[in-house]
Amino acid sequence: MNNYEKKEKIIDEAKKETDTKLTDSIANESIKQIQMRISSSLRNTDSIKQIQKNQKKILESFQPILEKQTNMKVGLENFKKSLGMSVSKWNQMQEVIKILKKSFKFSHNIEVGEFSKAIYRMTAEFSEVIRKIKIPSISEKKKQELLEIHRLWGHYGWTINPCADEETLFSSMPANKKDADIMALKQCPNKIMEQIFEVLLENKRTKKTDFREAVFDYRHKQYKSCAFILFALIDAILIRLQKKSTLDGKRRNVGLSAVRDAKKRTEIDVNTEVLYTALFCTNLFACLQKVFESGNDFRKQPEVINRNFLDHGMLTRKVTKKDCMQLFLLYYNMLKLLELIY
Missing domain, CATH: 1.10.357 (Tetracycline Repressor; domain 2)
Structure with a gap:
């Protein structure tokens, strides 16, 4: 040769x-x-x-x-x-x-x-x-069923896991929050969470310094400080999604009001006629509305990690590993929302 x-x-x-x-x-x-x-x-x-x-x-x-x-x-x-x-x-x-x-x-x-x-x-x-190409059609009944399933998962604090089988979770209605947690946690072993961290660190919109600190706290079981950082990262996205042109000189909203503003903008800027996009947005905003919902004078402790209870020092239970998993997934999906909008 x-x-x-x-x-x-x-x-x-x-x-x-x-x-x-x-x-x-x-x-x-x-x-x-x-x-x-x-x-x-x-x-x-x-x-x-x-x-x-x-x-x-x-x-x-x-x-x-x-x-x-x-x-x-x-x-x-x-x-x-x-x-x-x-x-x-x-x-x-x-x-x-x-x-x-x-x-x-x-x-x-x-x-x-x-x-x-x-x-x-x-x-x-x-x-x-x-x-x-002929796109397979889906009945309106089936579409509404899928939307309700995705809404309920979001209400229980779970958003789409990019490194797990979505069909395993989001194709069926969980009987209750406990069942939802058991099913979702099976999709979040340490190996999967590390993959999610890698995916997020590769995203150009991830605030790297704060995110690495959150991952460090998570790995060292400092779950409360991890949750504080992740809520701050999610808060920042909600605030920046508000256009100056729509503020009329007013200050940008925070918390649940910022969630509502983000939802309004999504309805305008994102084509939710596409089924997957509709399911994604339904799930994401159901979760955001839950974790940012009002504390109602902090009379009743929340079942799902709540930004107001945590930030105002009114959460009586410990922040858990599961809480942080949910917030990491929520942050991932917030960044995916930015991709849809921009």
Whole structure:
């Protein structure tokens, strides 16, 4: 084998390894997360204008991808199994992949003009494929049932866990809070919580210093101080979600009033016609309304960790590990809300 053949073999092996990693990454991505990302991207018309205005910069950003053209056929059967698709839906997905692959098949010495044409071709062909795909419908009765299930989970203090099987929890109505806690805690072993910490630390919107301190307190069983920090992080998001243009010179709200303001803005800025987005928002705001609800003169201790009881020193029980788990998940989902809005 000469040097040229050795070089070709090394390149092929590296390409196979890259393809496998990419396919595994796709297989681990939930359909619902993909839905959220696509929905966010399609609404961002400013990004499309940037493509037109700054082609050279975009080309440089895409260069690493262009240099690793991916064979999307690797591991498709495993991907199919992980998604649990029917044959017809799987064929539709394969058609989308084929169009995307064709549209992104550039040479390494691509010119800016060619790149612009490729983007145009990809947009047109991808739109045509999307138009042909038939989205399975859901009855209004089933939709309302799912909304109520997600609302009840939020009322018990539990929001979506990004590292657990959502179908295990949010597909059925818990009989009571105790059952909900038992089911949810099974989805939050130490390994899963560490994965959630990693996901949050990779998020550009996470306030890293405070978050690391909260994780440190959690790992060292300092749950009360951990909860204080997490409530502060969640409070900050609620406050910053209030637009100055809607304040009319008034001060920004805090607590439950800030939750109401965030809910109003979400109803305007987020497309809740998409079922998953509607379920996500229903669950999130049910939880926010519960943990920020009024203390009612602190007459009765809350079943779910409450910001007012904690901040005003009126919580008589100890803050638990479960309380902190719920707040970590709530913070994660607040950051996901920001992705939907912005």
